[in-house]
Amino acid sequence: MSAKEEYTPRNDEELDGMTAVDFESQHPADAAETIEGLDIADQVKFIKQLPIKDAAESIAEMDDLDQKALISNLNRGLAARIVEEMAPDDATDLLDGLSDDLQKALLSRVAAEDRAELKTLLTFDPDTAGGVMNTEVVILDQDLSADEAVAKIREEVEDKEIPYYAYLVDKKDRLVGVLSLRDLLLARRGALLKDLVKTQNLITVGYNVDKEEVAHLIAHYNFLALPVVDFGNRLLGVVTVDDVIDIIHEEASEDMQAMVGAGADETTDSPWLYSVRVRLPWLILNVVFSAVSAWVVHLFEGNIAQMAVLAVLMPVVANQAGNTGQQALAVMIRQLAMERFDRKRAWLAVLRELRVGFLNGVIISSLVFGVVFAGTHKILLAVVMGSALWLDMLLGALAGASIPLLLKEMGRDPAQASSIFLTTITDSMGFLILLGLAGLVLLH
Incomplete structure (x- = not known):
């Protein structure tokens, strides 16, 4: 039994005074x-x-955890x-986060053609181009004329989510060219x-290219979409560019959290025990590192006792x-996130941060120096404080850029725990x- 035959939607319910008609007028x-x-x-x-179409579009826009729940x-x-109604890439993202049993149960109810496509997409690593690509594209035989191509697009475009470009293939389905729809419409007849x-x-x-690299390429070339091919150029x-926005937002959020030792994929809706599990190792490491700082202070306990102002x-x-x-x-993590890694340019950026x-x-x-001298009237103490501060700030800039x-x-x-x-x-x-x-300087 297909999913369509198994389920018939109900439209006679209301929720808090808001009807389905009210809801349909909203953007997904x-x-x-x-x-x-x-x-x-x-x-x-x-x-x-x-309606199923509205439900699918709205659920596709929800946060991952809410969506899956x-x-x-x-x-x-x-x-x-x-x-079934979702775009293939959105449906794949959704299915990938479900339990194996639920994933199999849903796929068994999806139409055979859609099921085969989704199973293929699920084989790709979700962090690669294959894992974020959309398969709803306009594919044209390179031997067609411009007029024939326009007619074919009119027949198919209703089923395509992203008619930015038409993709030309040869008899072996190898990609040979990309045409914007604007260029196609302006082409001479015949x-x-x-x-x-x-x-x-x-x-x-x-x-198999990492999705961050794909995002960099699309941003570099200002494309609306970038074709994904296999090793045979098929x-x-x-x-698409909307996927890139999601990728950049996701990576920026992950980097921000990873910097302080939180889970890259953590949210306020994550199970609290999961948060404890991913954060605890870094907190323990931080305790160990803090002990190093405490040990340094202990080495100079006598100096502090002789001059309490040092504390x-x-x-x-x-x-x-x-x-x-x-x-x-x-600044350095932003550069690594937004651009391709160039070793020479990256280390030159370290020199910039040193300056x-x-x-x-x-x-x-x-x-x-001026404040300490004005407050204590001790020139050597002010020199020591100013020198120590300058050296440590220089070290901080070097460490922050290099880590x-x-x-x-x-x-x-x-970004992983770099702040620690x-x-x-x-x-x-x-x-x-x-x-x-x-x-x-002061105690000898």
């Missing part, structure tokens, strides 16, 4: 927010009121019809498609250097420099 993204604001029982009631609570027939693209520099991406699908000045050095390092860290840290350090340490690159060179996520490593360096070295200088 706004509708998704409305649904997410309801409890799960009301979400299920409300989805049952909607809703689908899991719908009856299998309705859920399968919604999956012109063959293959003649329109014979001088074209065709840009494609393999299905067209598999396209990654007051220590946090100023560490905090200022830490902030300098965080600025360099944020920035050097000059900022000179200015800030001069100000602090992401070192992690990248090691094959790790450049940075804090350890600026704190321990800041205390060491300040207390060490104080011991050499």
Whole structure:
């Protein structure tokens, strides 16, 4: 029994005074927010009121966890019809996050042709071009004329989600060219498609390329879509600019959370025990690193006892250097996230951050020198404080810019807990420099 035969929608329910007609007038993204604001029982009631197309478009816009929770609570027939109605890439993302049993149950109710396509898409790594591509594309034989191509597009475009470009293939389904619909409509009558693209520099991406690299390519070339091919240059699908926006937003969120040791995919809706599990190892590591800073302070316990003002000045050095390092860290991670990794350019960026840290350090340490001297009337103490602050800020800039690159060179996520490593360096070295200088200059 197909999903369509198994489920018949109901339109006689109302929820909090809002009818399905009211809901249909909303944009799918706004509708998704409305649904997410309801409890799960009301979400299920409300989805049952909607035409399948509207329900599919709205659910596709929901956050992953809310989306999967809703689908899991719908009856299998309705859920399968919604999956059928979704764009293939959205349906694949949804299915990929479900349990194996539920995924199989829904796929068994989907029409055979759609089921085969979804099973193929599910074989791709979700973090690659194949995992985010859309297969609803306009494919034309290169031997067609422009007039024939326009007629064919008119027949097929209703079933395609993204008619930005037409993709030309040969007899073996190999991609030979890409035509914007504008160029196709402006082509002279009778012109063959293959003649329109014979001088074209065709840009494609393999299905196994990381999705971040795909996003960089689309941004670099200002494309609306980028074709995805297999090793034989056969067209598999396209990654569209709306997918790129999602990729960049997702990666930026992951980097921000990873910097401080939180889970890259964590949200406020994640199970709290999952959050404990992913955060705890980094918190334990932070305790170990903090012990290093405490050990440095312990080494100079006698110096602090002889000059208590050092205890007051220590946090100023560490905090200022830490902030300098965080600025360099944020800029470097942004560069790695937004551009292709170029080793030479990346290390030149480290030198740039050193220059920035050097000059900022000179200015800030001069100000602090003046404040300490004015408050204590001790010139040597002011010199020690200013020098320690300048050196630690310089070190912070170097560490903040270098840590992401070192992690990248090691094959790790450049953002992963980088803030923890940075804090350890600026704190321990800041205390060491300040207390060490104080011991050499002031207490001997």
